[in-house]
Amino acid sequence: MTTLAILTAAGSGSRLGRDLPKALVELGGLPLLLHAARRLAASGVVDALVVTSPPGLVDVVRGLVAADPHVEVPVRVVEGGATRQASVAIGLGLASPADDVVLVHDAARPLVPVTLVRRVVDAVRAGHGAVVPGLAVTDTVKQVEPGPGPELVVGTPERSVLRAVQTPQGFDRTLLERAHTTGAARAVAEHLAATDDAGLVEALGEPVHVVRGDEAAFKITTERDLRLAELVLQDQA
Template sequence: MTTLAILTAAGSGARLGRDLPKALVDLGGSPLVLHAARRLVGSGVVDALIVTAPDGLRDVVSDLLAADDRITVPVTVVGGGPTRQASVAAGLEAAHARHDVVLVHDAARPLIPADLVQRVVKAVRAGHGAVVPGLPVTDTVKQVTPGGDVEPVVATPDRSVLRAVQTPQGFARELLVRAHEAGRERAVSEDLAATDDAGLVEALGEPVHIVPGDAAAAKITTERDLRLAELELEGRA
């Protein structure tokens, strides 16, 4: 019984405004993808790693990970697809069936704590087929009818029952494979693709469970996010 982590690193990261893919953007002297890989491996509960690389950069990512002495588990690098969903599917296709738990993690969340990874794996092994880390929503949230500069409010959801989800998300392997097979047609387009793997499981009608997330697992999308991650890395945040 082993755990595989699929690390998605194929996105362009256009909103970060750099001339290279987000996963290769520097944070404290190392690219985001290397930070994320180190954290996954360092959790002690990941036995193998599959990384989805940006178009044309498979060898670059492979060499980067191979040269790092903190990456102590087998690593396979595959080319990513046109969407995040397609990239995860490519990672699943490259996976060995012996892995009974699969984590899916985004390189855009480079500073995941070890105990967060452990918490997700523990919950899957306790019998929950799909497990997602999440944080309580602190802002008031409005549901609107989108479109135009002024959007009408439809409802104000009760924020006590809302969670902002993070990665890594954990799954029983057979459930994740089944969810991706059922949602395969959605993977070709950003307009249709699932924004997270738990959404594909939900589409099957299967339950998804939440475990406590961690603020340190914040996603890097903008330059401000990157600056905050630098402070976190330096221990000043």
């Protein structure tokens, strides 16, 4: 049996303030999506890769990833959907019957260590149908009542039981397909769509397990994050 990785790269990345999709923004001279693709392929536990491309850029993304000598697994590129959830569903539709494990990873997390990819896949193959990497929350977190002015605090969750979730998230393929089929109506609009695939599995009432994450797998959202990634990349060289 085999593992398929879906690399989501269709987002606009508007908060990064660039005139091109976030996945194509360069880090150390390479697009973010290429960093992520190389690390997934280098893990040794990914057998094939599907990349969801920004609208109209399938050929550009294919030229970057499929032709890269460091991505030594079969690659298919498909145009993504209106939301991340929709994009993952499109990629999932390209899974083969042999793909019993599916990883979903964000191109916005370009520096994911190969050890983390392996840890997630190992946990799924050990019998856990849905696995996410997570880090302990170190800040005190407040639950608030949203509003236009100063927001009212309504609770303080115990941080020892909180985890900041990362990607790649790993799943038994049939479970992930069932979760996407059941939650398909949410994929049409950003305010309805699941923020991660584990949330769709949770909505089924199925268990989701957390394995240890890694600080290097942080998400690039702002220009500050990109500068931090440059420093991390230099340290890894």
